[in-house]
Structure formats: structure tokens, C-alpha cells
Amino acid sequence: MKAxxxxxxxxxxxxVIINDGGICHARTVKNExxxxxxxxxxxxxxxxxxxxxxxxxxxxxxxxxxxxxxxGITGQQHGILYLDRKxxxxxxxxxxQDQRGDQPREEGGSYAGEIRQRTGYAVAAGxxxxxxxxxxxxxxxxxxxxGFCTICDYLAMDLCGLIRPRLNCSHAAGLGxxxxxxxxxxxxxxxxxxxxxxxxxxxxxxxxxxxxxSGIPVSVAIGDNQASFIGATWGAAEGVLLNVGxxxxxxxxxxxxxxxxxxxxxxxxxxxxxxVGATLCGGRAYAMLEEFFRKTVELVTGQSQDCYPAMGRLxxxxxxxxxxxxxxPAFAGTRQDPDLRGSITGISVSNMTPRHWIGGMLQGxxxxxxxxxxxYGKDHPGQSPRLFGAGxxxxxxxxxxxxxxxxxxxxxxxxxxxxxxxxxxxIFAARGMRQST
Numbered sequence: 001m002k003a004x005x006x007x008x009x010x011x012x013x014x015x016v017i018i019n020d021g022g023i024c025h026a027r028t029v030k031n032e033x034x035x036x037x038x039x040x041x042x043x044x045x046x047x048x049x050x051x052x053x054x055x056x057x058x059x060x061x062x063x064x065x066x067x068x069x070x071x072g073i074t075g076q077q078h079g080i081l082y083l084d085r086k087x088x089x090x091x092x093x094x095x096x097q098d099q100r101g102d103q104p105r106e107e108g109g110s111y112a113g114e115i116r117q118r119t120g121y122a123v124a125a126g127x128x129x130x131x132x133x134x135x136x137x138x139x140x141x142x143x144x145x146x147g148f149c150t151i152c153d154y155l156a157m158d159l160c161g162l163i164r165p166r167l168n169c170s171h172a173a174g175l176g177x178x179x180x181x182x183x184x185x186x187x188x189x190x191x192x193x194x195x196x197x198x199x200x201x202x203x204x205x206x207x208x209x210x211x212x213x214s215g216i217p218v219s220v221a222i223g224d225n226q227a228s229f230i231g232a233t234w235g236a237a238e239g240v241l242l243n244v245g246x247x248x249x250x251x252x253x254x255x256x257x258x259x260x261x262x263x264x265x266x267x268x269x270x271x272x273x274x275x276v277g278a279t280l281c282g283g284r285a286y287a288m289l290e291e292f293f294r295k296t297v298e299l300v301t302g303q304s305q306d307c308y309p310a311m312g313r314l315x316x317x318x319x320x321x322x323x324x325x326x327x328x329p330a331f332a333g334t335r336q337d338p339d340l341r342g343s344i345t346g347i348s349v350s351n352m353t354p355r356h357w358i359g360g361m362l363q364g365x366x367x368x369x370x371x372x373x374x375x376y377g378k379d380h381p382g383q384s385p386r387l388f389g390a391g392x393x394x395x396x397x398x399x400x401x402x403x404x405x406x407x408x409x410x411x412x413x414x415x416x417x418x419x420x421x422x423x424x425x426x427i428f429a430a431r432g433m434r435q436s437t
Contacts, residue, residue, distance in 0.1 A: 001070075002067055003069060003071070003072060003427070003429050003430040004017055004058065004426055005072045005421075005422035005423055005424065006057065006072070006073050006075075007419060007421040008054060009031060009076060009224070010095060012031055013054055014026065014027070014421070015027050016061075016419050016422040016423050017061055018430070025061070031050065033045040033048075033049035041098070041099035042098060044093060046092060047154055050155075055155075058159075069430070070433040071159065071212070071219070071426075072218075072222070073219065073425055074221060074226075074424065074425040075155075076096055076150075076151065077150065077171065078126045078128055078150075078175065079094055080150060081150075082142050082145040082147070082148045083145065085146050085163070087163030091145070094131045095126070096126040096127075098125070099125045100125065101127065101130035110125070111130060111134045112124055112127075115129075115130060115193065121176060124336075124338075127176035128150070128175035128176060129175050129176040130176055132195060136194060136195050136196075147199050147200075147201055148199060153165040153167055155221070156219075156221045160218050161213070162209070165201045166204040166209060166220060167203050167220070168222050169269065170222045170269045172201070172203045173266055173267050177189050183203070183205075204220060207220060208429075208433070208436055217429070218429070219425070222425060225249060226274060227421040228241065228251075229274060230428060231390075231415065231419070231422070233415075239385060239388055241388045242389050242394065243420075244282055244283045244365070244369075244389075244390075247284070250277045250372040251276050252274065252385075254274075254275060255271070256272060256273075258273060258275060260376050260379070264276045277369075279329070279330070279372070280333060281330065283365075283393030284331075285329035285361060285364070285365055288331065289358065290307050293307040293310075294307050312397075314358060316399075319399075323356070324356045324363055325348075325360040327342070328342050328344075329365055330342045362400050362403055366400065369404065369407075385410050386410065386413075387412045389401065389404070389412045390415045390420045391420075394414060
């Protein structure tokens with residue numbers, strides 16, 4: 001059985017064709033929907049451009065695999081766009097990176113902070129209902145809006161010819177103010193905050209949303225974190241996934257609903273939950289160090305040069321130095337504290353060298369991920385986690401992989417493909433198709 005998975009990422013749009021043996025084909029294009037914001041904190045994209053690119057990519061994949069039996073969709077979580085009565089976008093996509101929820105209120109504090117204080121839900125700027133709350137309080141919700149959804153749900157409903165979105169729990173929870181135990185939005189909390197519950201999208205437990213014009217079943221869209229877990233483990237609902245890309249995440253599967261302080265509980269589309277700890281820098285921290293070296297080279301030579309190869313050779317030839325400075329790579333803050341900043345301590349007369357700083361940064365990235373896992377691991381002592389890895393931050397850095405294996409005390413299995421989220425969406429859709437027949 002062949003299935004196609006589409007991943008609507010923040011900077012790229014990817015698609016894969018899979019069969020029971022693995023990935024048959026993968027293709028990635030640049031996301032051309034990124035729009036300039038009116039402020040540095042505004043991160044928006046054009047949903048119609050993304051929709052057009054995704055449908056063209058899907059057309060190309062279907063030409064290669066006309067026998068496709070199911071289509072799965074995933075992509076960037078948390079962000080929203082507003083819809084009119086015909087199911088068409090009437091706003092930009094306010095992405096997960098949008099920071100309007102962190103903007104100061106006249107009464108003091110931030111919009112996200114007020115929601116947390118008044119409801120107890122652990123929401124952050126970029127979450128759809130935090131964005132919607134800001135829009136509501138500032139009179140910015142389009143008057144013709146009858147609802148909102150994620151960009152992934154927008155693609156899914158368009159492919160199925162629907163005018164109203166229906167969300168899987170994994171996307172619904174990503175918008176915030178979602179009751180995990182009751183598996184529904186907390187409409188009472190939403191009303192108390194002055195938001196219209198009629199705009200809240202429907203949550204469905206169905207796996208298949210509908211069919212394309214040509215009759216191919218389309219699954220409900222699922223969160224990219226959950227899809228990446230499915231894709232990286234090829235459907236094995238167990239273990240711990242470390243994903244290092246622009247950001248970094250620790251995802252721990254649990255067959256039952258758990259609450260671990262320091263981790264976010266996200267519903268898993270096939271039952272159970274993922275306990276997720278996310279950093280805002282992750283692989284970007286290593287990229288920042290490379291940029292520092294690049295600018296230093298340019299200062300000295302007058303020419304810009306890619307420093308990643310030299311950094312990799314230094315690690316391969318000399319390894320991690322024994323007395324590296326201590327890096328805390330929270331350079332962009334955290335979900336819980338956006339004002340927090342990173343630090344570099346323990347600098348001595350002997351470790352102010354590129355080798356020490358490269359090693360220190362990688363050790364800091366490793367420790368950041370370990371501390372997130374420890375939120376769960378401290379209550380489950382003696383367990384050696386089955387460790388999976390995904391993302392180019394791991395695939396292109398063997399030293400980081402080795403550091404993580406040492407810190408976690410377990411071998412790290414890197415995913416076979418580079419499009420874990422798209423692959424996971426395809427697997428989810430294929431399973432849904434099998435269950436329906």
C-alpha cells in the first residue's frame with residue numbers, strides 16, 4: 001500500500017511517498033509564503049501561497065504514484081488563520097513564532113500571562129488561542145470570520161472540499177485552552193476571557209476527514225511533533241525521541257495521560273500522549289557559534305567562509321576538550337520565560353579557544369535536552385530509554401550524537417529518512433485507511 005505525506009513546515013514544504021517497506025520518494029521545496037511583519041515580533045505567512053505550493057507538490061507526487069491509497073498531512077503547530085463562511089482564509093497565517101501574545105497590556109503583564117493567570121493553562125505566545133485573544137482584545141478579528149484553524153487543517157479541508165475544519169486532538173491541543181482529560185476545548189474558560197466560543201473549531205476522533213475529487217482518502221491533519229515521532233520510530237509507539245533542528249525537542253511516549261512538571265503533555269493521535277520539552281534555540285545555538293566564527297574570519301580576511309567543515313574536522317581530529325566553558329544555550333529564552341537569556345561561564349586563560357567553545361556549546365545543548373528528559377526520568381528511575389534521533393542537527397553532527405548517548409546512557413537510533421514528519425503523516429493516513437476497510 002502506498003501513501004503520501006505532506007509536511008507544511010515553517011520554512012519548507014515537504015512530501016513523501018511511502019509503502020510498507022519505507023520511503024519511495026521525498027521532495028522538499030522552499031516555503032514561499034513568508035510575509036514581512038509590521039513589527040519585529042510579528043511572524044506571518046500567506047496561506048494561499050502555501051496552499052498552492054502544497055497542492056502542486058501533491059500533484060507531482062500523485063503523478064509518480066497514481067496508485068496512492070491515502071494522503072496524510074502535518075506541519076507547523078500552534079499557528080492559526082481565520083476563515084469565512086465559504087471556508088476561505090481571510091487573514092494571514094499567524095505562525096507559532098508570532099510573539100503578539102508576549103506584548104505588554106495596558107493593565108500590566110502580557111496577553112499570554114493573563115491567560116495563564118486567569119485559567120491555569122500553560123499557554124505561550126504563538127499558541128493559536130493566545131493569538132486569538134490578542135486579536136479579540138484589540139479588535140483585530142476579521143468581522144466576517146466564522147472560525148479559525150491551523151494551516152494544515154486548511155489544506156486538509158480544501159482537499160476534501162469542506163467549508164468547516166475538523167481538528168485532530170493533536171492540533172486542537174496545540175492551540176491552547178484544551179482539556180486533555182475531557183478531550184475538548186475548555187469553552188467556559190474561553191468565554192470567561194471574552195472570546196466567542198462559536199469561532200472555536202470542532203474536534204473529531206475520526207482518522208479520515210474525507211476524500212479528494214479523485215476519491216483518495218485524506219486523513220485529519222496531525223501535529224508535526226506527533227507526526228515526527230511516528231515517522232522517526234516508523235510507528236513504534238514507545239521510546240524517547242530527540243529532535244534537533246532549528247529548535248530542539250524531547251518527546252516521550254506514554255500509553256496513558258501523564259502530567260510531569262517541566263514538560264508539556266500533548267495528546268497522541270493514536271491514543272496515549274507525548275510528554276514534550278522544547279527549547280527555542282536547539283540547533284540554532286550551534287549555528288550562532290558558526291556565525292560568530294564566520295564573522296571573525298571575515299573580520300580578519302575580508303572574506304566570508306562556511307565554518308561548519310572546519311568545526312567538524314576539529315571535533316573529529318581532537319575531540320571534546322576536558323575543560324570547556326559551561327554554555328547555557330537559552331539565547332532566545334524559553335516557553336515559560338521568554339525574557340531568559342543564555343550564559344557562558346567558567347572561562348579561563350586556557351579554554352578561550354575554538355575547540356573549547358565548540359565542545360562547550362555541544363555539551364550545553366546536550367545538557368539542555370537531558371534536563372528536559374529528567375523532568376520525566378526522575379520519577380521513572382532505573383529505566384534506560386529506547387532513544388531515537390531526528391533532525392539535521394543530529395544527522396550532521398556525530399559528536400553531538402555521541403554526547404547524547406553518553407548522557408542518556410542509551411544507544412541512539414537515527415531515523416532512516418530526513419522527512420520524519422511527512423513520513424509520520426503518511427503512516428498515520430495508511431493506518432487509518434486500513435482500519436476503515
